[in-house]
């Protein structure tokens with residue numbers, strides 16, 4: 442594959458997208474990065490990347506809801522990594538239609554554009570949230586889909602479209618289903634930055650939602666490596682298939698707070714904020730990944746322990762320039 446041919450990334454300015462862009466450039470690729478058009482001319486987290494990385498990144502402002510801007514993005518690219526999405530579960534209770542527009546119609550636009558220009562590979566991003574509370578653990582790709590939030594439903598709808606394009610038109614789609622990812626640059630909508638950010642801002646009492654749910658937290662460098670694996674493995678091993686990416690570990694939110702307190706050298710008290718609790722039927726109580734399929738097809742395996750990943754995330758949030766980008770006292774939906 443020629444390194445002069447770019448790869449396209451949607452959602453490139455976001456948390457996982459910006460790490461994926463770095464990993465792609467490190468692997469020798471040029472990246473055409475879609476950044477959602479905004480009036481601040483902000484390139485999001487891509488602005489934090491060193492110039493030796495940015496020199497290999499062409500930013501294209503656009504919107505996945507607009508078919509023309511997606512087609513322009515993918516034209517001439519051999520591989521497309523589609524990460525753009527609305528991702529917050531609480532905000533999906535308030536603005537569900539925008540989730541359908543972005544996550545379902547946006548994915549349809551990406552599929553159409555890939556089909557149209559004949560790109561060799563599309564890596565479509567799903568989420569472990571599509572499984573709902575685990576019925577059996579660890580969760581393999583054969584686990585039933587149970588969408589407990591409008592967010593999960595919109596992502597599952599996008600997954601079904603991706604499957605249908607492969608079945609109907611032979612579109613070369615690989616679906617990657619990451620479990621909860623964490624690391625530098627994550628927004629305060631997620632629990633790990635919420636805890637670390639509050640402590641880094643000097644709080645010793647952290648405000649959270651439900652402490653009981655368990656998750657399989659995967660460090661973002663491992664998730665980015667899983668994307669690369671899905672985008673570069675031989676077609677016969679991955680195209681037309683769905684792959685979980687997660688560590689197989691499990692920790693409750695309550696135990697996570699204790700662990701973060703230990704790593705940050707402080708005892709933490711927790712206040713449960715009723716405003717952060719989700720409707721009982723919507724809260725996913727347990728997610729644990731079985732990533733055997735991805736390992737067997739690509740050799741991918743996580744390289745970071747939870748403690749290693751947390752230490753790197755703590756370092757990021759302790760930098761005052763980084764912390765200043767966050768609103769640690771607010772509930773960020």
Ligand SMILES: NC(=O)c1ccc[n+]([C@@H]2O[C@H](COP(=O)([O-])OP(=O)(O)OC[C@H]3O[C@@H](n4cnc5c(N)ncnc54)[C@H](O)[C@@H]3O)[C@@H](O)[C@H]2O)c1
Pocket residue numbers: 451452453454455456457458475476477478485503504505506523524525526527528543547566567568569596618619620621622623628
């Ligand atoms: N963070 C996790 O734990 C996790 C787990 C599983 C799956 N995912 C999936 O990974 C992907 C990236 O998530 P993230 O955590 O980096 O979130 P993020 O919010 O940081 O990134 C999403 C990006 O999509 C962009 N976007 C939103 N609407 C758009 C539009 N209409 N047009 C163009 N761009 C648009 C946003 O600007 C943002 O940069 C998403 O598809 C998400 O569903 C995330």
